[in-house]
Amino acid sequence: MTIPDFSYEFDRILLDRQAKEVAERTKRVLGRYYPSEIPACLRQTFYSYYNPKPKPAKTLRVFEAGDMAHEWVKKMLTALVEAKQIHGEIASLENERPFTIVVDQDEDISIEGRFDDFLMLSNDRERYLIDAKSQKSLYYTNEFKKEHAIQIMPYIYIKRPCKGLIAYVDRATYETKFLPQAPTEGIDYDKEIMNWIFTRTKLLHKYIVTHTMPPPEAKQVKDMNWMCNPAICPWRAECDAAEATKDKWIKPQ
Ligand code: SF4
Numbered sequence: 001m002t003i004p005d006f007s008y009e010f011d012r013i014l015l016d017r018q019a020k021e022v023a024e025r026t027k028r029v030l031g032r033y034y035p036s037e038i039p040a041c042l043r044q045t046f047y048s049y050y051n052p053k054p055k056p057a058k059t060l061r062v063f064e065a066g067d068m069a070h071e072w073v074k075k076m077l078t079a080l081v082e083a084k085q086i087h088g089e090i091a092s093l094e095n096e097r098p099f100t101i102v103v104d105q106d107e108d109i110s111i112e113g114r115f116d117d118f119l120m121l122s123n124d125r126e127r128y129l130i131d132a133k134s135q136k137s138l139y140y141t142n143e144f145k146k147e148h149a150i151q152i153m154p155y156i157y158i159k160r161p162c163k164g165l166i167a168y169v170d171r172a173t174y175e176t177k178f179l180p181q182a183p184t185e186g187i188d189y190d191k192e193i194m195n196w197i198f199t200r201t202k203l204l205h206k207y208i209v210t211h212t213m214p215p216p217e218a219k220q221v222k223d224m225n226w227m228c229n230p231a232i233c234p235w236r237a238e239c240d241a242a243e244a245t246k247d248k249w250i251k252p253q
Contacts, residue, residue: 011057011060011061014057014060014061014064015054015057015060018054018055018060019054022052022053022054025048025052026052028049030108030208030209031107031108031109031110031205032110032112033045033109033110033111033112033201033204033205034111034112034113035111035113035150035151035152035153035154035155036151037204038111038150038151038154038197038200038201038204039146039147039150039151040147040227041216041217041218041224041227041228041233042203042204042207042214042215042217043213043214043215043216043217043218043235043239044218044227044233044235045204046204046207046208046213046214047235047238047239048235049208050208050211051235051238053234053235054234055231055234056231056234058231059231059232062134062171065134065171066132066133066134068134069132069133069134069167069169069171069174070119070132072132072169072174073119073130073132073167073169073176074093074095074119074132076176077093077119077121077130078093081093081121086121086123086126087123087125087126089123089124089125090123091121091122091123091126092121092122092123093119093120093121094119094120094122095118095119095120098112098113099112099113099154099155099158100112100113101113101154101157101158103198103201103202103205104198104202104205107202107205109201109202109205111154111197111201113154113155113158118130118131118152118155119131119132120159120162122162126163127159127161127162127163128162128163128164128165128186129152129155129156129159129162129163129164129165130164130165130166130167130178131148131151131152131155131164131165131166131167132166132167132169133148133166133167133168133169134168134169134170134171135168135169135170135171136170136171136172137170137172138168138170138175138176138177141168141177141179142177142179143179143180144166144168144179144180144187145166146223148166149164149166149187149193150193150196150197152164152166152187153187153189153190153193153194153197154194154197156187156188156189157189157194160189161189163185163186163187163188164186164187164188165178165179165180165186165187166178166179166187213242216239216242216243218233219239219243
């Protein structure tokens, strides 16, 4: 009997699951946005809304590794809580429940957080909101990424007072780095960032309701260039084509 091609079958399971999620995405309710969409390229989110597309199996496997990193951090924090090793005090760990933040009541725009994306660790004196992110290596990771601080801010806004921490996990070794590191106490609630999030959510909504394609933001902003990698952005070809068409109409000087 021939041994099944398990690697192929694993990918097929991931791709089938994704196909269902992509089909679900076409039923999205207008005006509801996820925290992870706020720091993303505006044009990419626009495409994901009107032209949801599957990601390659390679990218899905990386996402799976991200889920496993989350489970790893959760498992270790649970063990710490059980052993009362958080400053020797009784603490608790909870998965976050879904939430909604109203951005604009008249326009019916809101930000919705997904179930169990974050972990809340607390005792009588401390409250930490923890987001786990997997990485290929932690060698150069000494500061948290700006987009991760933006993603965690709506959760801090809901749960404040609390401190945000990003747990970066090396996918190969499970080494972790919790950032920001001591003596910094964690990411604080920042009203300015939250106002920026509100403004940006309204801007994104405006592009979507008016069917207006946003500028290719990630191509234009150096810090965002990595988002244009075709393994991350499945709309790279459309985006390049849209720019090429636009450039055709620019008259030579
Ligand atoms: S290719 Fe880059 S600029 Fe274009 S939609 Fe994707 S992330 Fe945005």
